[in-house]
Amino acid sequence: MKAMLFEFLITDFDEVYVVIDDEKQRLHISPVNYSFNITLDLTKDLYEQIEKNTRFGEVGFHKKVRQVVETIIKELKGTNVI
Numbered sequence: 001m002k003a004m005l006f007e008f009l010i011t012d013f014d015e016v017y018v019v020i021d022d023e024k025q026r027l028h029i030s031p032v033n034y035s036f037n038i039t040l041d042l043t044k045d046l047y048e049q050i051e052k053n054t055r056f057g058e059v060g061f062h063k064k065v066r067q068v069v070e071t072i073i074k075e076l077k078g079t080n081v082i
Helices: 046-053 057-076
Strands: 002-008 016-020 027-031 038-040
Touching: 002 027, 002 057, 016 057, 038 046, 038 057, 046 057
Parallel strands: none
Antiparallel strands: 002 016, 016 027, 027 038
């Protein structure tokens, strides 16, 4: 299991922690100061899961969620963490 902290200039997502569960092949993403979180299955298409998890609700907020999660995934893939 690995844990990381990411910092963003996006409101509601200033600090986001990420937990990677290697055993269960899951990626858990949650802001430090906000109640929203998302858990993704690393064995499935991550971007499709993001779209499904942010399909309903306030459009502006979910746009921020997608932006943050996609940025984190790109960085994790770039450093070969996932």
